[in-house]
Amino acid sequence: MEPDRMIQFQSGSLNVHIIPSKTFKTTTFNIQLNAPLTKETATKRALLSHILQNSTADYPSRQQLRSALEELYGASLTSDVTKKGEHHIVSIRMDIANEKFLKDQTPLMEEGIKLLSSVLLNPNEENGKFNDKVVEEEKRTLAQKISSVYDDKMRYANKRLTEEMCQDEPFGVHVLGYEEDLQAITSHALYDYYHEVLKKDKIDLYIMGDVEEKEIRSFITRYFPTDQTDKGENHQLIERSPIKLKDTPNEVVEEQSVQQGKLHIGYRTDVLYGDDDYFAMQLFNGIFGGFSHSKLFINVREKASLAYYAASRVESFKGLLIVMSGIQSSHYKKASDIIFKQMEEMKHGNFTEEDIVQTKAVYKNQILETMDVPRGRIELEYQNELTENPIPLNEWIERTDSVTKEDIVNVAKKITLDTVYFLKGKEEVTK
Amino acid sequence: MTKQTFDQLQETLHFDKLPNGLHVYVLPKKGFNKTFATFTTKYGSIDNHFVPLGEEEPLRVPDGIAHFLEHKLFEDEEGDVFQEFSKKGASANAFTSFNRTAYLFSSTMNIEDNLETLMNFVQKPYFTDESVDKEKGIIEQEIKMYEDNPDWQNFFGLLKAMFKEHPVGIDIAGTVESINQTTKDLLYTCYKTFYHPGNMVLFIVGNVEPEKILQQVRQNQENKTFPEPEDIQRVTVKEPTEVDEKKVVIPMAVNTGKCLVGIKEHRHDKQGEDLLKQELSIQLLLEMMFGQSSENYQALYEQGLIDDTFSFDYTGEYGFGFSVIGGDSKNPEALGNTIKTMISDFLQQPINKDVVERIRKKKIGYFLKAMNSPEFIANQFTRYRFNDMDLFHVIPMLEALTTESLQETLNDHFNVDTQMSQCLIVPDGEAQRG
Numbered sequence: 001m002e003p004d005r006m007i008q009f010q011s012g013s014l015n016v017h018i019i020p021s022k023t024f025k026t027t028t029f030n031i032q033l034n035a036p037l038t039k040e041t042a043t044k045r046a047l048l049s050h051i052l053q054n055s056t057a058d059y060p061s062r063q064q065l066r067s068a069l070e071e072l073y074g075a076s077l078t079s080d081v082t083k084k085g086e087h088h089i090v091s092i093r094m095d096i097a098n099e100k101f102l103k104d105q106t107p108l109m110e111e112g113i114k115l116l117s118s119v120l121l122n123p124n125e126e127n128g129k130f131n132d133k134v135v136e137e138e139k140r141t142l143a144q145k146i147s148s149v150y151d152d153k154m155r156y157a158n159k160r161l162t163e164e165m166c167q168d169e170p171f172g173v174h175v176l177g178y179e180e181d182l183q184a185i186t187s188h189a190l191y192d193y194y195h196e197v198l199k200k201d202k203i204d205l206y207i208m209g210d211v212e213e214k215e216i217r218s219f220i221t222r223y224f225p226t227d228q229t230d231k232g233e234n235h236q237l238i239e240r241s242p243i244k245l246k247d248t249p250n251e252v253v254e255e256q257s258v259q260q261g262k263l264h265i266g267y268r269t270d271v272l273y274g275d276d277d278y279f280a281m282q283l284f285n286g287i288f289g290g291f292s293h294s295k296l297f298i299n300v301r302e303k304a305s306l307a308y309y310a311a312s313r314v315e316s317f318k319g320l321l322i323v324m325s326g327i328q329s330s331h332y333k334k335a336s337d338i339i340f341k342q343m344e345e346m347k348h349g350n351f352t353e354e355d356i357v358q359t360k361a362v363y364k365n366q367i368l369e370t371m372d373v374p375r376g377r378i379e380l381e382y383q384n385e386l387t388e389n390p391i392p393l394n395e396w397i398e399r400t401d402s403v404t405k406e407d408i409v410n411v412a413k414k415i416t417l418d419t420v421y422f423l424k425g426k427e428e429v430t431k
Numbered sequence: 432m433t434k435q436t437f438d439q440l441q442e443t444l445h446f447d448k449l450p451n452g453l454h455v456y457v458l459p460k461k462g463f464n465k466t467f468a469t470f471t472t473k474y475g476s477i478d479n480h481f482v483p484l485g486e487e488e489p490l491r492v493p494d495g496i497a498h499f500l501e502h503k504l505f506e507d508e509e510g511d512v513f514q515e516f517s518k519k520g521a522s523a524n525a526f527t528s529f530n531r532t533a534y535l536f537s538s539t540m541n542i543e544d545n546l547e548t549l550m551n552f553v554q555k556p557y558f559t560d561e562s563v564d565k566e567k568g569i570i571e572q573e574i575k576m577y578e579d580n581p582d583w584q585n586f587f588g589l590l591k592a593m594f595k596e597h598p599v600g601i602d603i604a605g606t607v608e609s610i611n612q613t614t615k616d617l618l619y620t621c622y623k624t625f626y627h628p629g630n631m632v633l634f635i636v637g638n639v640e641p642e643k644i645l646q647q648v649r650q651n652q653e654n655k656t657f658p659e660p661e662d663i664q665r666v667t668v669k670e671p672t673e674v675d676e677k678k679v680v681i682p683m684a685v686n687t688g689k690c691l692v693g694i695k696e697h698r699h700d701k702q703g704e705d706l707l708k709q710e711l712s713i714q715l716l717l718e719m720m721f722g723q724s725s726e727n728y729q730a731l732y733e734q735g736l737i738d739d740t741f742s743f744d745y746t747g748e749y750g751f752g753f754s755v756i757g758g759d760s761k762n763p764e765a766l767g768n769t770i771k772t773m774i775s776d777f778l779q780q781p782i783n784k785d786v787v788e789r790i791r792k793k794k795i796g797y798f799l800k801a802m803n804s805p806e807f808i809a810n811q812f813t814r815y816r817f818n819d820m821d822l823f824h825v826i827p828m829l830e831a832l833t834t835e836s837l838q839e840t841l842n843d844h845f846n847v848d849t850q851m852s853q854c855l856i857v858p859d860g861e862a863q864r865g
Binding site for chain 2: 021022023024025026061062063066067069070071072073074075076095096097098101102103137140141144145147148150151152153256257258259260291292293297298301302304305306307308309326327328354357358359361362364365366368369371372373374
């Protein structure tokens with residue numbers, strides 16, 4: 001299916017992307033602030049994401065801002081930070097009902113854009129710094145969030161694997177930053193950093209819904225004036241950092257009083273989004289561990305009954321492949337042997353044409369389904385802003401179809417084992 | 432076939448009740464690539480005591496068997512049903528809740544084939560001793576995964592505190608011990624009793640032609656034979672009105688504590704419009720009390736007792752109901768006590784009409800947003816259907832709620848002296864920072 005055409009234009013330093021669609025009852029906005037991922041800025045960016053979504057100059061308290069959103073028929077406003085490879089992205093999202101489904105014709109769209117603009121451009125500032133009280137509150141919340149990564153063992157194992165694997169690379173920096181850095185950030189320094197973000201970050205604004213281009217253009221001109229957004233630096237892509245291969249794979253074992261062990265295995269693929277063999281890599285992952293018909297699911301779960309989940313995913317902007325499984329601690333060797341064996345099978349081309357056809361079908365289905373969700377569609381489009389080799393969405397299906405078995409075996413051969421991380425449970429623990 | 436049109440939402444729902452008792456709904460969604468279908472039986476973890484079809488004596492089955500059955504249906508003589516779906520580009524899944532088990536697929540291609548697979552595998556049980564045994568290892572790991580999940584432990588810890596006899600307090604997957612008592616024969620007994628088409632709903636939402644797809648479903652069902660539908664006799668236990676325990680504390684390997692406060696519903700015979708009204712009223716009241724725009728939220732946040740994991744919800748079903756409020760906290764003890772005080776204080780004040788209007792708008796907007804999601808529509812519609820409620824009455828019902836009726840519900844539900852329990856998750860001592 002041909003995706004709806006995207007309209008793009010520049011307004012100041014703002015790259016605006018409009019995706020008109022009559023499918024949804026809401027309009028989705030997404031502002032993406034992109035900068036390199038570094039240890040120095042990670043914590044500030046995570047904190048800034050919290051500050052911006054919780055108060056503005058017009059609505060200085062959380063309570064006032066949230067009341068204003070509720071008046072706009074429960075417009076949702078959220079912000080978070082993610083990493084895409086060695087990019088650190090602050091996203092600010094808003095979903096707002098399309099007024100044509102309401103009994104009273106409130107001008108929701110305009111009010112929504114106005115509010116979104118004040119979140120980005122008109123924060124709760126006083127005397128050249130953010131409001132101290134707000135900063136202190138959000139520091140506390142972020143500190144708690146950083147510390148509770150430990151509580152979700154799957155997330156914790158992922159974080160530990162990444163730290164071990166990419167110790168000397170920006171990718172090893174945690175997306176939420178660090179508690180020890182957090183306490184040192186002053187409201188003044190953060191406000192300065194906020195201006196640096198506006199000046200240096202690559203800023204993309206996505207709008208998806210039943211909207212008129214002309215109307216959107218006039219709202220953008222009015223509420224995101226170019227004198228506030230045009231500072232004219234920035235906008236370069238982040239360079240591909242050289243991969244560091246280890247001479248021998250690293251093995252890290254930690255112990256906690258948990259019921260289930262977490263086995264997370266990191267491989268290097270050196271295949272990034274935009275590369276020629278990107279789709280071959282996606283299909284490799286699909287056959288290996290991406291879906292419920294994959295080798296890991298069949299062999300670790302269905303045949304050996306060692307796990308409830310055994311899956312793999314690719315980190316498309318860093319060139320990593322991560323395997324995750326929850327197992328009984330005493331089955332560490334048994335489970336990892338099965339996983340390693342599946343990787344060998346892939347490298348030797350021990351999978352069938354039928355496996356490929358099946359995986360292509362499921363992968364294509366996944367792409368099309370992602371397009372049915374505004375947030376998903378925007379994510380797919382945004383990937384093209386992060387690569388030197390953009391792939392238009394309407395070419396994805398075709399490029400997937402043209403992948404051959406040879407292509408898949410070739411990417412398989414490039415994959416090298418880097419780190420095995422095992423969070424081991426204490427055997428005696430009983431409930 | 433009947434057709435119901437909802438002008439404001441611009442949706443049309445198609446319905447047919449087949450001769451074998453199956454309810455089929457189709458909601459066409461233009462513009463979507465995907466079609467989503469759920470095939471759901473009114474049978475969940477709480478249905479652990481019943482009279483098996485064709486017998487006279489009630490049977491108490493092992494905990495977690497509805498969920499076990501859900502796992503096992505995915506296997507047939509030829510092997511794994513997931514394979515059938517993925518060959519046709521679909522992704523399939525299933526879930527078991529307190530009172531229903533749903534099987535589903537979503538796909539952007541081969542819709543007819545995938546729908547055939549869905550109807551056929553759910554209506555064709557195939558269990559062997561060997562495959563039942565093999566599944567025990569998998570479910571054991573699923574249970575262990577949840578045992579390490581502090582949010583899940585917090586939630587079930589709270590349910591166990593609130594309910595003394597009712598099976599809603601039993602973990603949906605059961606225990607390692609109970610799943611080991613599960614046998615092939617018991618699975619067949621449960622299947623025969625609860626998987627009759629008369630106890631099931633099929634919901635299809637997506638870019639489909641309603642008449643064509645209904646015709647396919649009719650054809651598929653006509654080719655199968657089922658016994659005459661019979662009423663299912665479920666054995667219910669007598670649950671005390673008041674909560675069982677007021678407070679439970681669970682130590683776990685976590686850095687951050689958690690606190691959930693529960694209010695146990697004492698009216699559990701409501702169905703249909705009454706239940707819909709009850710559910711929406713309490714959800715609206717909870718928003719007024721603890722929503723992000725409330726004085727209470729502001730105060731809890733400023734005192735550092737909550738972070739953005741704080742949330743609340745009300746669940747109302749036939750036979751049980753509860754409100755849950757809480758989230759992560761570095762002082763779960765203080766959070767629990769403060770929530771209790773805040774509820775008591777809220778009961779003393781008159782309901783603010785402006786706030787009601789604002790929250791009403793918010794909930795209407797949220798409902799519109801949820802209508803973008805085929806998953807939400809299919810799952811919620813079915814849940815509502817099993818309680819004789821109608822998803823498409825949500826907006827009119829929200830609009831009809833009055834301050835007076837809200838006041839009544841408020842006084843009726845939020846009795847913190849007898850209906851309230853707390854469950855706290857606290858760090859077990861070995862936890863580390865970072």
